[in-house]
Amino acid sequence: MTATPEMAEFLDEEFLRKLEQLRMLARRGIKGPAKGEHRSWRSGGSLEFLDYRRYQAGDDFRYVDWNVYGRLDRLFLKLFQSEEDLTVHVLLDRSRSMGAGRPNKFLHAQRIAAALAYIALANLDRVGLYTFDDGLRAGRPPERGRQAYAGLIRDLVGLKPEGRTDVSACLSAYAQTVRRPGVVVILSDLMDPQGCEAGLSALAQRRFDVALIQVLDSEEIAPTASGLTTLREMETGQTRKLTLDPALLEAYRRRADEWLAGIRAACLKTGADYALAETRLPFEEFLLSYLSAGRIFGRKRG
Amino acid sequence: MQLLQPQALWLLGLVPVLILIHALRPKPRSLEVTNLFLWREAQRERQGGWGLSRFVRNLPLLLQILAVLLASLALARPTVARPARIGQDAVLVLDVSASMKAHGQAGGRFDLARKAALDLVDTLPRGRRMMVIEAGARPVVRLAYSQDRGRVRQAVESIRPTDAPGELKKSLELALSFLDPEQEGRVYLVSDGADRSVEDLVKGHPRVQLVLVAAGRKNVGLVRFEVRQTPTLQGEYQIMVEVMNFSPAPVLCPLLVEVDSETVAAETIGLKPREKKRLFFPYAGPIAHVAAAKLEIKDDFETDNRAWIVLNEAQDIWVLLVSPGNYFLETLLAAYPNLKVNAVREIAASSWREQTARHDVVILDRVSPPSTPPGSYLLIQAFSPNVPISGRGEVRQPRIVDWDEKSPLLAGLSLTGVNIESAVRAEAPRGLKPLVESRQTPLLFAYEKGDLRAVWLGFDLLRSDLPLKVAFPVLMGNILSWLHPDRFRVSMPSLTAGEPLVVRLLPGTQEFSIRRPSGLWIKQMASSNPFEYANTDEVGIYTVIEGESWRRFAVNLLNEAESDIQPVSYETPRQAEAAGPGPAPVQARAALWTLCLLLAAFSLLFEWLAWLREG
Numbered sequence: 001m002t003a004t005p006e007m008a009e010f011l012d013e014e015f016l017r018k019l020e021q022l023r024m025l026a027r028r029g030i031k032g033p034a035k036g037e038h039r040s041w042r043s044g045g046s047l048e049f050l051d052y053r054r055y056q057a058g059d060d061f062r063y064v065d066w067n068v069y070g071r072l073d074r075l076f077l078k079l080f081q082s083e084e085d086l087t088v089h090v091l092l093d094r095s096r097s098m099g100a101g102r103p104n105k106f107l108h109a110q111r112i113a114a115a116l117a118y119i120a121l122a123n124l125d126r127v128g129l130y131t132f133d134d135g136l137r138a139g140r141p142p143e144r145g146r147q148a149y150a151g152l153i154r155d156l157v158g159l160k161p162e163g164r165t166d167v168s169a170c171l172s173a174y175a176q177t178v179r180r181p182g183v184v185v186i187l188s189d190l191m192d193p194q195g196c197e198a199g200l201s202a203l204a205q206r207r208f209d210v211a212l213i214q215v216l217d218s219e220e221i222a223p224t225a226s227g228l229t230t231l232r233e234m235e236t237g238q239t240r241k242l243t244l245d246p247a248l249l250e251a252y253r254r255r256a257d258e259w260l261a262g263i264r265a266a267c268l269k270t271g272a273d274y275a276l277a278e279t280r281l282p283f284e285e286f287l288l289s290y291l292s293a294g295r296i297f298g299r300k301r302g
Numbered sequence: 303m304q305l306l307q308p309q310a311l312w313l314l315g316l317v318p319v320l321i322l323i324h325a326l327r328p329k330p331r332s333l334e335v336t337n338l339f340l341w342r343e344a345q346r347e348r349q350g351g352w353g354l355s356r357f358v359r360n361l362p363l364l365l366q367i368l369a370v371l372l373a374s375l376a377l378a379r380p381t382v383a384r385p386a387r388i389g390q391d392a393v394l395v396l397d398v399s400a401s402m403k404a405h406g407q408a409g410g411r412f413d414l415a416r417k418a419a420l421d422l423v424d425t426l427p428r429g430r431r432m433m434v435i436e437a438g439a440r441p442v443v444r445l446a447y448s449q450d451r452g453r454v455r456q457a458v459e460s461i462r463p464t465d466a467p468g469e470l471k472k473s474l475e476l477a478l479s480f481l482d483p484e485q486e487g488r489v490y491l492v493s494d495g496a497d498r499s500v501e502d503l504v505k506g507h508p509r510v511q512l513v514l515v516a517a518g519r520k521n522v523g524l525v526r527f528e529v530r531q532t533p534t535l536q537g538e539y540q541i542m543v544e545v546m547n548f549s550p551a552p553v554l555c556p557l558l559v560e561v562d563s564e565t566v567a568a569e570t571i572g573l574k575p576r577e578k579k580r581l582f583f584p585y586a587g588p589i590a591h592v593a594a595a596k597l598e599i600k601d602d603f604e605t606d607n608r609a610w611i612v613l614n615e616a617q618d619i620w621v622l623l624v625s626p627g628n629y630f631l632e633t634l635l636a637a638y639p640n641l642k643v644n645a646v647r648e649i650a651a652s653s654w655r656e657q658t659a660r661h662d663v664v665i666l667d668r669v670s671p672p673s674t675p676p677g678s679y680l681l682i683q684a685f686s687p688n689v690p691i692s693g694r695g696e697v698r699q700p701r702i703v704d705w706d707e708k709s710p711l712l713a714g715l716s717l718t719g720v721n722i723e724s725a726v727r728a729e730a731p732r733g734l735k736p737l738v739e740s741r742q743t744p745l746l747f748a749y750e751k752g753d754l755r756a757v758w759l760g761f762d763l764l765r766s767d768l769p770l771k772v773a774f775p776v777l778m779g780n781i782l783s784w785l786h787p788d789r790f791r792v793s794m795p796s797l798t799a800g801e802p803l804v805v806r807l808l809p810g811t812q813e814f815s816i817r818r819p820s821g822l823w824i825k826q827m828a829s830s831n832p833f834e835y836a837n838t839d840e841v842g843i844y845t846v847i848e849g850e851s852w853r854r855f856a857v858n859l860l861n862e863a864e865s866d867i868q869p870v871s872y873e874t875p876r877q878a879e880a881a882g883p884g885p886a887p888v889q890a891r892a893a894l895w896t897l898c899l900l901l902a903a904f905s906l907l908f909e910w911l912a913w914l915r916e917g
Contacts, residue, residue: 097336193339220336228330233338240338241330242345251344259340 015111018284019118052076086125087142087182090117091174092159095133096235097191099161101217101279106161109187109215111283114156116185121149126182129155132170133163136177164235165192171199175206183209190214190263191235197266210272214263218280221256223249310377316370324363365909372902376895381508390487391447392426393433393477394419396461397493399468400799400859404494404603404867406517412463414515415492419458422490422513426451433480434458437473437493438839439466439800447480464839465605466800467861470497474510481509495870496863508893516869518602521548522555522573523865526580527595527609527796527858541566541583543595547573548866556598559583561613562591592843592854606865610843610856611796618642619786622657624649625667630769634778662786668762676753678785682763683726689749689756690734693726700725700740700761709737711748711757711780715773722768725761748784752831757781796856803835803855805846817845819857
């Protein structure tokens with residue numbers, strides 16, 4: 001892998017060390033408490049026995065355990081742990097609003113994406129990387145193996161936030177274009193007045209396991225600026241003059257809370273997992289708590 | 303709404319300054335945000351939308367502009383008209399000037415005025431008082447403050463119009479002096495508005511309420527009538543008549559001029575609207591009685607259709623000139639055909655009293671007399687113990703700065719540019735008003751006490767260029783006329799109606815009688831000499847009978863302002879048109895400046911609060 005200056009900055013020793021720690025943590029998460037029953041089963045030659053369940057009309061007779069039938073006079077199906085590789089789709093919002101924040105939201109999202117990709121590749125999963133703003137942009141199709149990591153990082157480093165956001169349209173488009181659903185990790189600030197519920201629904205219909213990580217700067221949730229100010233929206237360039245007084249800031253905070261609650265409700269409705277990644281927290285701390293809860297790789301899949 | 307001092311609106315020039323100051327205030331800082339939709343919703347939640355936000359942001363400027371507007375408005379003294387309802391004590395001023403005798407289809411002006419006044423009286427609430435002032439040539443208080451509505455009505459009904467021009471300003475000032483400054487009393491002036499001298503007072507004084515009445519428009523009137531001797535021809539006279547058409551339409555008006563009841567001239571004059579014509583008629587013959595001018599026309603105002611002059615044959619005037627020699631004076635006196643001049647160089651003290659008694663006028667040129675017995679004197683740089691004017695030194699090159707143009711002694715002349723080499727520094731009692739003044743000293747006085755009449759001139763005519771000026775013969779003519787009016791003029795000066803008639807009584811007269819033009823005889827006690835008879839409010843010939851002798855005086859209107867009976871309005875022409883003929887609705891004006899000032903103060907208070915909130 002040829003290291004560009006941007007990559008060198010991105011993949012410094014500290015970052016790689018943190019990735020390795022996270023990978024170890026992720027591994028524990030996978031083999032830990034999350035191991036157990038599947039709601040569905042996969043056929044295949046390399047299956048590890050997992051459990052039995054009652055036969056239901058339409059089930060494949062090849063998986064009926066005839067020994068149990070002989071003993072109990074009832075039809076049971078043998079269920080196996082799938083050893084099929086997992087496809088992780090990383091969808092990164094690269095709209096202009098992601099360039100805001102201190103530290104930068106986009107950099108924060110890039111690091112989370114890089115970390116998750118590293119962990120997934122280390123687990124021999126397939127990882128694909130796509131970006132979007134007001135449309136779905138070209139990305140990397142799912143690949144497996146650590147050797148894919150260098151290319152993925154190169155692609156990540158080369159990204160610059162630009163364009164406007166249309167989250168739902170992009171997620172819907174992605175849901176329609178992907179052939180093999182899997183886990184889709186969406187990294188976005190969701191700064192889209194239209195919301196994201198339609199996009200999440202489209203992904204859910206394609207049986208994606210959706211993990212939505214909303215990357216926000218603390219100023220976006222609880223702004224602290226004051227006085228007569230001209231607000232300029234980064235994506236549209238629209239401006240508003242207003243006096244930022246305590247009452248207005250309080251009203252904004254209330255509105256922001258309502259907005260976040262709305263996103264959580266949409267996630268709940270579509271079965272997506274939601275996490276808020278504030279940039280004031282180092283990304284590894286976020287991932288630490290996020291992964292230790294088994295919210296991606298330790299999740300029970302159906 | 304009416305503004306009493308609209309010039310105060312110049313203060314509105316501060317508004318652009320305010321806007322400029324606001325434009326120069328610190329600009330808002332710029333902040334990039336990732337969304338506006340949350341801000342928009344927050345703003346909407348807090349203040350109900352961006353429109354209100356913009357309004358709130360500009361609120362200090364708007365309030366400052368509002369404060370300036372209101373302050374300007376307050377200084378402009380705005381008033382609004384509202385239906386009058388007497389709330390406090392009121393003074394009713396009823397115009398009885400000559401023009402109130404005009405009549406039209408709606409009736410006589412005075413009848414309308416009286417009706418409006420009575421309507422006003424009916425609004426007098428219980429416990430409130432009203433005063434009634436008759437506004438004629440002089441203000442007359444017809445009824446002191448009274449709560450009795452019946453008495454007030456009676457006082458109004460007893461008032462009659464006169465032939466005299468009005469002095470409404472004096473009447474209004476008198477009425478205002480009766481108002482209690484602590485209360486919101488008002489003066490209600492019921493008038494046709496012909497006397498424009500009150501326009502400013504009516505418009506400018508918030509406690510004066512004008513009730514306009516209008517009736518009649520067509521009028522042709524005599525505005526001047528004089529008879530004088532033809533300067534070069536003994537026994538020949540000129541009669542001058544000035545006629546003016548005050549109507550909005552042209553008229554043909556027959557004019558008749560009579561002397562001693564004999565027709566001198568009769569002709570029909572064509573007059574365009576607002577046209578004034580001056581006509582001269584020569585007359586030769588004896589004159590001893592009365593000249594009259596008559597307009598034989600039926601118009602809406604009859605008082606000015608007649609004018610009279612009492613004539614008297616110019617008689618010889620004996621003049622005693624005491625002078626060391628004055629070429630200009632001697633030449634001028636010799637030019638008058640009826641002046642008989644005896645010139646002496648010095649005074650013979652022993653026979654001084656007899657000499658003065660034998661002459662009608664004594665002129666003392668730089669020679670001071672031992673005394674000035676009763677008679678008529680012109681003192682030129684001379685002093686008399688009987689005339690309280692004394693000299694205290696000399697003034698070099700005094701420059702004339704002022705003279706009393708209203709004095710008959712200075713009528714029709716200008717003293718501009720008169721150079722005087724030196725004059726006496728004169729001292730006179732405070733009550734004696736100088737008629738001509740320089741910066742350093744008074745230069746001309748007229749003194750009158752009992753039978754003594756004197757004109758005092760404070761500089762030597764030969765040490766000034768006055769004799770070379772046109773003003774000199776005019777001044778001397780005025781002085782001689784004032785010193786001996788009965789003999790010097792062909793005609794007795796006619797009085798304007800309302801002007802006091804000064805009757806010089808013979809010594810020892812106890813009582814005398816006056817016959818008014820209406821034929822009414824009035825007996826008068828000779829309480830003073832000269833006696834002032836003030837009730838000349840009727841035009842015509844007044845006859846004074848004193849023992850066996852009798853004199854006549856003419857009283858005329860001859861007043862353009864009174865003759866101009868066109869309806870006037872102190873409002874805009876549109877309002878006047880809308881008002882139409884007849885009495886205007888009685889309305890009162892309410893001053894708004896206090897309200898404006900209060901609102902301006904509130905604006906500034908809110909502006910301060912808004913500033914605090916923004917800060």
